[in-house]
Amino acid sequence: MAVPPNPSHNDRLPIKTVAAAAWFRQTSGNFQSARTESMKSVPKQQLPDFLRGLPKAELHIHIEGSLEPELIFALAQRNGVTLPYDSVEALRAAYAFSDLQSFLDIYYAGASVLLHEADFFDMAWAYFLRAQADNVIHAELFFDPQTHTARGVAFDTVINGLRRACEKAEAELGIHAGLILCFLRHLSEAEAFETLAQARPHLGKFIGVGLDSSERGHPPEKFARVFADARALGLRVVAHAGEEGPPEYIWSALDVLKAERIDHGVQAVNDPMLMQRLAAERIPLTVCPLSNVKLCVFKDMKDHSLRQLLDAGLVVTINSDDPAYFGGYINQNFLETFAALDLDASHAVTLARNSFEASFVDEAQKRRYFDTLDAYCA
Numbered sequence: 001m002a003v004p005p006n007p008s009h010n011d012r013l014p015i016k017t018v019a020a021a022a023w024f025r026q027t028s029g030n031f032q033s034a035r036t037e038s039m040k041s042v043p044k045q046q047l048p049d050f051l052r053g054l055p056k057a058e059l060h061i062h063i064e065g066s067l068e069p070e071l072i073f074a075l076a077q078r079n080g081v082t083l084p085y086d087s088v089e090a091l092r093a094a095y096a097f098s099d100l101q102s103f104l105d106i107y108y109a110g111a112s113v114l115l116h117e118a119d120f121f122d123m124a125w126a127y128f129l130r131a132q133a134d135n136v137i138h139a140e141l142f143f144d145p146q147t148h149t150a151r152g153v154a155f156d157t158v159i160n161g162l163r164r165a166c167e168k169a170e171a172e173l174g175i176h177a178g179l180i181l182c183f184l185r186h187l188s189e190a191e192a193f194e195t196l197a198q199a200r201p202h203l204g205k206f207i208g209v210g211l212d213s214s215e216r217g218h219p220p221e222k223f224a225r226v227f228a229d230a231r232a233l234g235l236r237v238v239a240h241a242g243e244e245g246p247p248e249y250i251w252s253a254l255d256v257l258k259a260e261r262i263d264h265g266v267q268a269v270n271d272p273m274l275m276q277r278l279a280a281e282r283i284p285l286t287v288c289p290l291s292n293v294k295l296c297v298f299k300d301m302k303d304h305s306l307r308q309l310l311d312a313g314l315v316v317t318i319n320s321d322d323p324a325y326f327g328g329y330i331n332q333n334f335l336e337t338f339a340a341l342d343l344d345a346s347h348a349v350t351l352a353r354n355s356f357e358a359s360f361v362d363e364a365q366k367r368r369y370f371d372t373l374d375a376y377c378a
């Protein structure tokens with residue numbers, strides 16, 4: 001059942017709003033007002049370097065979407081998988097998308113080269129090296145187990161390869177990393193339950209659950225019971241909503257799934273009440289600007305709603321989604337968004353700070369991240 005877009009529906013709102021605002025005041029100190037404002041004086045020509053060097057968290061990256069064509073071909077050769085493309089160039093040339101589904105068809109085909117634990121490790125390690133180059137110091141990675149278990153790859157193979165890469169990233173690159181298991185929303189509730197059962201012996205290896213794949217026609221309500229079970233297991237909860245789908249899906253991701261962050265959420269601008277709620281409760285949006293342009297959610301980066309969301313006080317973050325398919329990693333997203341929307345260094349600091357605030361780490365770790373950001377701005 002769809003939850004109507006009416007905040008009076010949500011009896012948690014006042015308590016959560018007060019708590020969110022109090023937390024924000026307490027942890028922000030003078031940083032937000034004084035330091036952020038002073039950043040406006042960073043000259044425009046220095047902005048690209050400032051963005052590149054900014055310490056940041058990436059919270060919306062599908063690890064299967066980081067598979068570069070070169071790695072797809074290398075893994076295909078290693079595993080004896082035949083691809084329907086003759087060359088890296090031919091595969092890259094196919095990356096012209098008209099909407100989310102046209103991308104997903106190619107994305108799932110690309111993932112077919114992943115068979116062994118080493119393949120999952122290599123894919124994630126390649127991402128971490130790129131992330132380090134972009135000054136990502138914290139990353140929460142989505143993975144899609146159903147894409148692999150449907151092909152006969154064991155859940156253990158997937159998660160053990162990814163986990164090993166996370167541990168190496170922490171030890172050797174200083175990147176703190178977590179995994180978020182995504183249920184494919186075009187599949188059934190029963191299949192999601194089966195995946196959660198496969199994941200149960202591995203509870204210490206991932207931090208939360210999410211919901212991705214084809215959004216239209218697959219509202220969050222379809223997975224209400226699966227997410228209730230995941231929450232009962234102590235898992236954190238996020239969901240893709242309002243990427244192509246309507247603001248109503250954001251309401252139900254919050255009210256039915258109890259999502260703590262909304263992935264994309266860019267359609268919220270079409271619902272003023274929702275905007276008010278997201279700002280008041282400080283519910284983060286993990287926005288992926290290059291993805292939105294490549295999947296024709298916005299015709300041009302200049303039309304992107306990110307600045308409206310930011311100006312309305314929402315906890316917006318910038319992320320890469322599927323960087324191998326959409327023309328760039330997180331820094332490229334920052335660079336193109338800032339150029340198109342005329343943002344300055346004060347916005348950059350707010351976005352980086354938001355990314356740490358929105359991350360699933362404890363308060364002590366958040367403070368360390370804020371201190372790192374503060375030192376960068378000093």
Ligand code: ADE
Nearest residue numbers: 062212213214240321322
């Ligand atoms: N899976 C990978 N990328 C996705 C996106 N942008 N939206 C929904 N599901 C996805």
Ligand code: ZN
Nearest residue numbers: 062212263321
């Ligand atoms: Zn996504």
